[in-house]
Amino acid sequence: THRTAARTHARTHARTHARTHARTHARTHARTHARAHARTRALAHSRTRALAHSRTHALTHSRTHALTHSHTHTHKHTHKHTHTHTHTHTRSHIHIYCL
Known part of the structure; x- marks a missing residue:
């Protein structure tokens, strides 16, 4: 009976040791x-x-x-066709450009 107990103890110890080892190994x-x-x-x-x-x-x-390009474009455009665009649009555009 003592021998079997020792064997089971060894087995459980090996298992726990393996678990601890696995944990440390996993950490590294x-x-x-x-x-x-x-x-x-x-x-x-x-x-x-x-x-x-x-x-x-x-x-x-x-x-x-694109902004500078569009601005120069609109400026040229507004100069050619002053009243083709809606009034507010051209006026605001000219205003922005002149500023």
């Missing part, structure tokens, strides 16, 4: 993995941020370009 593994993951995430983040930045910059640039 998680740390290594986390470091690698953080690096890739930081890389991805910087890449996306750079992309987003260039995209916003391009958008603002195109917007300002």
Whole structure:
């Protein structure tokens, strides 16, 4: 009876030891993995941020370009056809442009 008890005890001890070992191993593994993951995430983040930045910059640039373009266009346009557009529209446009 004593031998079987010792065997069961050994078995339970082995199980608990395995569990503890697994936990510590998981922790170290998680740390290594986390470091690698953080690096890739930081890389991805910087890449996306750079992309987003260039995209916003391009958008603002195109917007300002379009605005200046449209403004010069409207100005020419209003000069040629002063009364073809609605009064308020041309007046506000000329006002903005002159300012």
